[in-house]
Amino acid sequence: MATHDIFMPALSSTMTEGKIVEWLKKPGDPVARGESVLVVESDKADMDVEAFQAGFLAAVLMPAGQTAPVGETIGLIVETEAEIAAAQASAPSAPTAAPAVPVAVAVPVAAAVAAPAPPPVPAPAAVAAVAPPAVPSPPPAAGRLVATPRARKLATQLGVALESLRGSGPHGRIQAEDVELASGQSVSVPRVAEGTAAFAPAAAAAAGNGAAPAAASGQAFGRPGDTVAFNTLQQAVNRNMNASLGVPCFHVGYTITTDRLDALYKTVKGKGVTMTALLAKAVGVVLARHPQVNVAFTEAGMAYPDRVNVAVAVAMDDGGLLTPVLVDADKTDLYSLSRSWADLVARSRTKQLKPDEYSTGTFTLSNLGMFGVDRFDAILPPGTGAILAVAASRPTVVAGADGSIAVKRQMQVNLTADHRVIYGAHGAAFLKDLAALIETNPESLAL
Amino acid sequence: MNPGLDAILFVPDAPVPFARAWRWQRLLQERLLADSRGPEALLILQHPRCYTLGRGASEAHLGFDPLAPPAPLFRIDRGGEVTHHLPGQLVAYPVLNLQRHGADLHLYLRQLEGAVLDVLGQLGLAGERIDGLTGVWLEGRKLAAIGVGARRWISQHGLALNVNCDLSGFAAIVPCGLADRAVGRLCDWLPGLGIDQVQPLLREAIATRFGLTLRPPVGTERLWG
Numbered sequence: 001m002a003t004h005d006i007f008m009p010a011l012s013s014t015m016t017e018g019k020i021v022e023w024l025k026k027p028g029d030p031v032a033r034g035e036s037v038l039v040v041e042s043d044k045a046d047m048d049v050e051a052f053q054a055g056f057l058a059a060v061l062m063p064a065g066q067t068a069p070v071g072e073t074i075g076l077i078v079e080t081e082a083e084i085a086a087a088q089a090s091a092p093s094a095p096t097a098a099p100a101v102p103v104a105v106a107v108p109v110a111a112a113v114a115a116p117a118p119p120p121v122p123a124p125a126a127v128a129a130v131a132p133p134a135v136p137s138p139p140p141a142a143g144r145l146v147a148t149p150r151a152r153k154l155a156t157q158l159g160v161a162l163e164s165l166r167g168s169g170p171h172g173r174i175q176a177e178d179v180e181l182a183s184g185q186s187v188s189v190p191r192v193a194e195g196t197a198a199f200a201p202a203a204a205a206a207a208g209n210g211a212a213p214a215a216a217s218g219q220a221f222g223r224p225g226d227t228v229a230f231n232t233l234q235q236a237v238n239r240n241m242n243a244s245l246g247v248p249c250f251h252v253g254y255t256i257t258t259d260r261l262d263a264l265y266k267t268v269k270g271k272g273v274t275m276t277a278l279l280a281k282a283v284g285v286v287l288a289r290h291p292q293v294n295v296a297f298t299e300a301g302m303a304y305p306d307r308v309n310v311a312v313a314v315a316m317d318d319g320g321l322l323t324p325v326l327v328d329a330d331k332t333d334l335y336s337l338s339r340s341w342a343d344l345v346a347r348s349r350t351k352q353l354k355p356d357e358y359s360t361g362t363f364t365l366s367n368l369g370m371f372g373v374d375r376f377d378a379i380l381p382p383g384t385g386a387i388l389a390v391a392a393s394r395p396t397v398v399a400g401a402d403g404s405i406a407v408k409r410q411m412q413v414n415l416t417a418d419h420r421v422i423y424g425a426h427g428a429a430f431l432k433d434l435a436a437l438i439e440t441n442p443e444s445l446a447l
Numbered sequence: 448m449n450p451g452l453d454a455i456l457f458v459p460d461a462p463v464p465f466a467r468a469w470r471w472q473r474l475l476q477e478r479l480l481a482d483s484r485g486p487e488a489l490l491i492l493q494h495p496r497c498y499t500l501g502r503g504a505s506e507a508h509l510g511f512d513p514l515a516p517p518a519p520l521f522r523i524d525r526g527g528e529v530t531h532h533l534p535g536q537l538v539a540y541p542v543l544n545l546q547r548h549g550a551d552l553h554l555y556l557r558q559l560e561g562a563v564l565d566v567l568g569q570l571g572l573a574g575e576r577i578d579g580l581t582g583v584w585l586e587g588r589k590l591a592a593i594g595v596g597a598r599r600w601i602s603q604h605g606l607a608l609n610v611n612c613d614l615s616g617f618a619a620i621v622p623c624g625l626a627d628r629a630v631g632r633l634c635d636w637l638p639g640l641g642i643d644q645v646q647p648l649l650r651e652a653i654a655t656r657f658g659l660t661l662r663p664p665v666g667t668e669r670l671w672g
Binding site for chain 1: 501502503524525526527549550551552553554555556581593594595596597598599600
């Protein structure tokens with residue numbers, strides 16, 4: 001038995017809320033996968049919102065004419081007709097004020113990459129069909145409680161009984177804050193890893209505790225003593241991680257000064273550009289000049305993709321991770337890349353990515369800079385030749401060649417590569433060019 | 448850099464009844480939904496007199512009984528309030544896979560405005576956007592109305608640019624729900640200007656904005672009825 005939430009979708013990077021124009025289905029109606037369920041309007045644009053699971057519309061939590069923040073649950077879909085009554089009975093119906101509480105779900109994590117990328121092979125017809133990971137189901141609910149996924153996880157971590165809480169969210173939905181308040185924890189700002197990239201550590205240090213905000217409550221999927229089954233996405237990640245054991249990898253690192261990149265970021269941040277997009281663009285541009293680092297091993301030989309698609313690892317709050325793909329990162333302008341990225345992250349969060357949006361990367365980027373780590377190495381996703389681990393940018397005392405001493409911001413990057421197709425010299429030359437671009441000409445990324 | 452996206456251009460000579468043009472758009476949308484790699488399309492045409500309402504539009508902005516309208520009235524699957532179509536006004540309906548164009552509905556609205564601004568620029572006029580009021584404005588008058596709808600990021604509907612149409616029909620409605628804003632037409636600034644001069648400019652502006660390489664329909668791509 002499973003209940004699936006319908007979320008207010010992000011139709012634009014500048015959309016914060018949307019108006020429900022019309023429900024095309026009534027509670028109790030069957031819905032087919034891909035069938036339009038409701039219409040959302042933002043500005044002068046309408047979009048049909050479709051069901052991503054077949055089943056029955058069990059409940060409408062936000063009626064037509066109302067406005068809901070992006071990411072808010074606005075309806076429920078159940079898999080069988082028998083579950084409708086249960087879902088309706090336990091879905092609170094008294095409308096309450098809806099505070100716009102964004103629930104941050106995406107946290108990039110390195111060292112594990114989920115998407116089973118089909119190995120690029122020369123003949124498109126021969127692309128091996130790799131089953132995409134099924135959409136993970138929310139935890140089963142006996143007598144359904146309406147709570148955000150983050151609230152459920154926090155409740156497990158903090159030992160709070162959800163049944164005992166009154167939700168402050170729309171229609172009584174239990175929010176993470178409710179759980180934190182109930183456990184006596186101070187309410188933390190939902191952490192949004194994406195977009196702050198290498199710059200978050202400075203803020204954490206300024207707060208005086210030196211630890212990243214996430215350290216306040218380390219993530220766990222179970223309580224002490226439990227053994228928790230892997231969800232579908234975690235199982236897919238496990239398969240991919242095991243596959244990497246058959247690949248002879250090596251690592252090569254570089255220290256890159258980021259003062260000019262930081263300055264550029266400040267000027268374009270207001271235009272919706274994220275650090276992830278900047279790094280992906282930089283990597284894409286340099287990869288285009290180093291096709292040997294964009295290569296993949298196949299039995300037939302070295303497979304050179306005809307595009308530069310940079311995948312970026314994004315951890316899912318409920319376990320596992322996805323690698324949404326920025327297609328043609330070398331050719332796409334920075335602003336389009338940033339918009340695509342915002343859209344991909346929003347849709348990863350609501351599990352609405354299509355397989356080709358997370359499995360067509362030719363190179364992967366993993367960024368843990370927001371936690372302040374100074375270095376790490378990543379595990380190579382199958383079907384690709386290399387992955388770049390990006391650490392935090394931090395003020396560092398640097399000695400110049402002439403003996404001068406200066407404080408500069410520097411970050412370490414670490415490339416993991418399949419030595420069957422990429423040799424040390426290829427990786428090193430790629431990193432040298434990447435460093436030169438970021439240190440001497442980052443402005444070209446914004447042209 | 449890119450050779451441009453393959454797009455079919457439909458430019459019927461005679462005004463097309465709204466219902467027919469709407470059916471065409473839905474057909475083109477269905478084709479693109481069925482084959483997301485297929486060609487995009489652009490319809491540029493005129494409508495006989497009619498009124499259309501967005502899906503969430505208020506009938507309070509109609510100055511007439513919706514059961515007895517002065518011209519055919521359609522409630523359609525786009526965003527926005529009521530508007531008026533008639534000969535002398537060019538409408539452009541791009542049926543695009545917006546995933547190829549940034550997957551961002553607000554950006555798409557801004558790009559449609561941009562295309563009209565480009566046309567005005569070609570004519571030596573400096574049109575403008577007004578924050579929060581989607582459309583294109585010239586000296587406080589609204590020259591172009593915009594409203595779009597999408598399914599799985601495949602767009603339909605689009606923009607309407609007043610060239611030399613009779614504006615009296617707008618008096619029967621509150622266009623786009625804006626009571627205190629006047630409607631304008633290009634020929635008030637450029638006397639003698641006609642559809643034939645503006646149509647190619649609009650076609651090129653949209654093609655450029657969206658990186659489309661326009662071509663006529665071939666074989667089964669043609670639209671009938």
